[in-house]
Amino acid sequence: MKSETDRIGLKPWTCEINGGRVSLNVSPSRRLLDVLRDDLGLTGTKRSCDIGRCGACMVHMDGVPVNSCLVPVYQAEGRSITTIEGIGRDGLHPVQQAFLEEGGFQCGYCTPGMIMTVIALLGEYPDPEPEQVKEALSGNLCRCTGYAAILRSVRRASERIIGEGCGPGGKGDACV
Amino acid sequence: MDAIFNPVGDAPNVWHPADAREAYLLKRRLGRQAVYVAGGTLLRTEWEAGSRSVSPHWIDLQRAAGMGEVFMQTGGLCIGSQVTLGTCRKHPTLTSLYPLVGKAIRCTAAPSVRNVATLGGNVCSGVGDVLPSLLLYDAELVWQNEQGREAPLPLREWLELRAAGALDPDRILLAIRLPERADESGIRQASGGDDALPSLLRIEVYHKVGRREAFSPSLVTTAVSAEIDAAGCFRQVKIAAGGGKAMPARLGALEAWLVGSKADLSRLPDVYERVMEEYQPAGDIFAGESYRRKTAASLIAADLWQLLQQTASEGGGRYAEPIQQRNALEGPSGRPG
Ligand SMILES: Cc1cc2nc3c(=O)[nH]c(=O)nc-3n(C[C@H](O)[C@H](O)[C@H](O)COP(=O)(O)OP(=O)(O)OC[C@H]3O[C@@H](n4cnc5c(N)ncnc54)[C@H](O)[C@@H]3O)c2cc1C
Ligand code: FES
Ligand code: FES
Numbered sequence: 001m002k003s004e005t006d007r008i009g010l011k012p013w014t015c016e017i018n019g020g021r022v023s024l025n026v027s028p029s030r031r032l033l034d035v036l037r038d039d040l041g042l043t044g045t046k047r048s049c050d051i052g053r054c055g056a057c058m059v060h061m062d063g064v065p066v067n068s069c070l071v072p073v074y075q076a077e078g079r080s081i082t083t084i085e086g087i088g089r090d091g092l093h094p095v096q097q098a099f100l101e102e103g104g105f106q107c108g109y110c111t112p113g114m115i116m117t118v119i120a121l122l123g124e125y126p127d128p129e130p131e132q133v134k135e136a137l138s139g140n141l142c143r144c145t146g147y148a149a150i151l152r153s154v155r156r157a158s159e160r161i162i163g164e165g166c167g168p169g170g171k172g173d174a175c176v
Numbered sequence: 177m178d179a180i181f182n183p184v185g186d187a188p189n190v191w192h193p194a195d196a197r198e199a200y201l202l203k204r205r206l207g208r209q210a211v212y213v214a215g216g217t218l219l220r221t222e223w224e225a226g227s228r229s230v231s232p233h234w235i236d237l238q239r240a241a242g243m244g245e246v247f248m249q250t251g252g253l254c255i256g257s258q259v260t261l262g263t264c265r266k267h268p269t270l271t272s273l274y275p276l277v278g279k280a281i282r283c284t285a286a287p288s289v290r291n292v293a294t295l296g297g298n299v300c301s302g303v304g305d306v307l308p309s310l311l312l313y314d315a316e317l318v319w320q321n322e323q324g325r326e327a328p329l330p331l332r333e334w335l336e337l338r339a340a341g342a343l344d345p346d347r348i349l350l351a352i353r354l355p356e357r358a359d360e361s362g363i364r365q366a367s368g369g370d371d372a373l374p375s376l377l378r379i380e381v382y383h384k385v386g387r388r389e390a391f392s393p394s395l396v397t398t399a400v401s402a403e404i405d406a407a408g409c410f411r412q413v414k415i416a417a418g419g420g421k422a423m424p425a426r427l428g429a430l431e432a433w434l435v436g437s438k439a440d441l442s443r444l445p446d447v448y449e450r451v452m453e454e455y456q457p458a459g460d461i462f463a464g465e466s467y468r469r470k471t472a473a474s475l476i477a478a479d480l481w482q483l484l485q486q487t488a489s490e491g492g493g494r495y496a497e498p499i500q501q502r503n504a505l506e507g508p509s510g511r512p513g
Contacts, residue, residue, distance in 0.1 A: 009187040027187040029234060051224045052217060052289050053391075064262065065288040070217050074190050074236065075292070117288070138390040139286025 015076050017042070018086030028074035033057045035073050036083060044084035044112045048141075055140030058113035059083050065120045067139070084112035087119065094160040095119050095153075104153030106144035114140050118154055126162050128154070190234045195241045196320040196348045203346045204322070206233045212348065214238060214258060215293040217285070218301050243296070243350055246270060252356045254318075257296025257349040261306070262287060264295055274354050276382040276399050280309035283384040286391045296349045299331070302338055307331070307424040308399040308416040309382055313354050320348040328353055332426060339423050378403040378412070379483040383475045385419070387462065394419040395463045396471045400479040402434070404487050410434045417451070417472045422458040427476075429454050441484055448477045 010025040017040065026035055033050075036042040036059070045068055046056035052067040059068045060082040087093050095118045098104065105111040114137070121128055121136040128136070133154050142150060191210075193199035203210050210233035213219060222228035237243065243258040246267050253269060261281045264270055271278035284305045285293060298304030299317065316328035321344060331352075337343050380401040386392030396419035403412040413434045418424025430450045437443065457468035 028190040029188045051221055052285075055286070055288065058288060061291070064291045066291050067288050070215075070220055070289065070292055072190070072213075072216060072234075074192075075216075075238065134390070135282065136287055139288050 013073055013077060015078060016080040018082055026073055028077075029072050031069055032059070032071040032073050032076050032081070033068035036068060036081075042083045042085050046109055046112055048109070052139075053141070054110070055113040055117060056110055058116040058140065060116060060120060063120070063123070065117050082116075084115060087115065093119065094164065095122065095157040098153045098157035098160060099150075102153040102156050103149045104145065105142075105149075110140060110142040110144075114142065114150060118157060121154070122158055122161050127158055188230060188232050188234050190236055192236050192239050196237075196243065196350055197322075197324065199235050199237060199240050200320055200322060200346060200348055202235055203348075206235075209233050210235055212237050212300075214297040214300075215260065217289055217293040218297055237296075237348065238294075249353075251353075253354045255295055255352045255354070257299070257351055258294050259296075261285070261290035261293050261295060261298065265290060270354075273357055274309070274313050276309040276312055276380055276401070277306065277354070279382040280306045280384070280397070280399070283382070283390070283394075283397075295352060299352060300349055302335065302423065303418065303421055305384055305394050305397050305419070307335075308397045308418045310352065310354070311335075311416040311424055311426050312380075312399040312401055312414050313357075316353040316355070317349055318351040318353060320350050321346075325350060335423055335425065376404050376406055376408075377483060377486050379479060379486070381479045381482075383479075385471055385475070396420070396457065396468050396475070397424070398472055398475045398479075400476055402480060402483055404439045404483060408439055408487070410437055410439045415451075415476055417455045417457075417476070419468065419472075420458055420460065420463070422456065422468070425456070427451060427454045430476075439484060439487065441481070444477050444481055444484075447480055448473045451476050 009027050011028055012023060013026045013028065014021065014023045016022070017036075022040065024035070024039060026039065033045060033047055036045050037047065045059055047069065048054045048056040050069045052070045055067065057068040058065050060066070061071065061076060062079050088096050092100070093115070095115050099111065099115065104114070117136055117140050121133065125132050133151065137150070191202055193202055199212065203212065209231060211219065211231035213234045214237050219228070223230050238258050240258075243256040245256045246259055246263070246269070247254055248269065253273065255264065255270065261284060265278060265281045281290065284290065284298065295306065298306045299310070310331055315331040317331055317334050318328050319326045334343070378401070382399045383397065384394050385396045386394050397417065399416045401412065401414045402410060405411050413431045415427045415431055416424060417427060427450075430447065433450060434443075434447070451473035452469050455469055455472045457465050457472065459465035459468060
């Protein structure tokens with residue numbers, strides 16, 4: 001057995017972030033959120049509640065949404081992380097486009113987290129039932145929009161994704 | 177074993193034992209300075225709330241071998257303690273054979289939290305919202321101690337021993353076992369003896385009542401499964417309640433009173449009163465004991481009322497559709513929290 005703490009408390013840590021391999025020396029108990037924002041400058045991932053309740057810090061870990069404020073970095077060791085910076089690098093993702101068209105944001109603080117959640121939802125259920133949307137979004141708070149515009153954005157993104165063949169296994173240009 | 181370093185500054189020391197035995201021995205050695213960390217989601221909540229101090233040594237259970245699978249074995253379904261709630265929620269065998277476990281998980285936290293949080297962590301908390309559903313299916317727990325794997329212990333017994341403070345606090349939960357149900361679809365067939373009369377209708381319902389519709393800590397949770405046989409009597413009645421900081425428990429006296437009795441509406445006021453007597457909630461400043469007791473009593477009486485309505489309107493030969501999970505106490509917007 002090994003302890004991960006050496007004399008200065010840092011250990012080598014490697015994972016894949018937005019498709020690139022990242023190696024750092026970090027304390028393994030630090031939050032993934034802090035490492036993304038403070039060490040890697042990936043400030044698109046937002047901090048708000050710090051306890052898993054608002055969804056502002058949502059990222060994908062091996063393709064599923066997780067609250068990066070809840071994840072100690074050792075849990076992300078060797079895994080694949082996608083942040084909002086990894087989305088739509090060759091032009092807006094259909095979910096981002098839909099949020100723009102439907103006014104799915106106002107101040108925009110919750111938006112990166114919302115986008116990450118919706119991309120994961122539509123990746124799994126390209127044409128989700130209202131109950132599935134409600135369940136998927138239950139961990140993302142928005143203090144501005146009242147949610148109606150967000151729900152319209154999800155619907156529009158779904159239509160676009162289905163249109164572009166981006167369901168599971170889809171190969172359309174806009175697929176993530 | 178390696179030397180134990182003192183944690184530097186505020187950074188806890190994270191250990192990755194190879195298996196549960198190694199983890200147990202490490203915990204024994206580090207004592208109260210160490211904590212087992214599964215998903216860490218409840219621990220994080222407690223640390224941030226200041227209700228628990230951050231331990232200087234974290235013993236990571238997720239990488240320890242042998243606790244991460246769901247599989248059928250003789251006598252039932254075995255769920256490794258490190259399986260996430262997200263995996264459980266989507267597991268076809270688990271959710272089809274034990275539907276209330278799936279429903280309870282759906283009412284626990286949000287999907288992104290469930291992708292990290294484990295079923296073992298929910299059980300070990302002693303107050304997790306999944307517990308009433310596991311109690312309903314007579315779940316058993318498999319623990320690791322110094323000698324090795326212990327014989328399965330009924331969840332019901334473990335909760336009582338835990339409340340009495342009569343357990344080794346260092347034991348590791350290896351797995352949760354759900355006993356085999358009568359057939360693949362979960363529908364019990366008449367098989368002679370006590371089961372000679374086929375069931376007419378059955379209901380299986382889970383409720384979580386929180387202060388919001390979703391993503392809210394529970395005030396009350398209930399799980400009910402009940403059957404009415406061809407003679408119009410209750411049988412196979414199982415009722416569990418929990419929520420908040422209350423120890424989830426089966427309402428055994430109520431179950432015994434109902435089984436074999438005539439299933440008619442006149443019993444429902446007594447059902448309500450008996451829940452009020454038997455259920456032991458834990459109140460807080462937001463919702464007192466009396467409120468919680470009434471809520472549990474209303475939910476359970478309403479579930480049985482639904483079953484009786486089905487009996488009256490649909491007659492024999494089929495099973496009641498499980499009623500949708502409901503979360504009450506929601507404002508008019510219905511917005512998930
Ligand atoms: C935003 C948010 C919302 C939540 N909502 C809910 C909710 O609605 N309902 C609910 O029930 N919970 C809720 N929780 C609490 C928590 O997420 C769940 O109870 C979860 O299942 C705990 O699992 P975990 O793996 O994260 O446990 P951890 O936090 O890792 O551990 C919990 C406790 O169990 C011990 N432990 C864990 N695994 C083992 C094991 N195998 N053997 C021995 N001891 C062990 C740990 O030492 C610790 O004391 C919420 C948490 C958050 C952050
Ligand atoms: S900052 Fe992570 S959920 Fe709020
Ligand atoms: S747009 Fe402001 S919080 Fe959602």
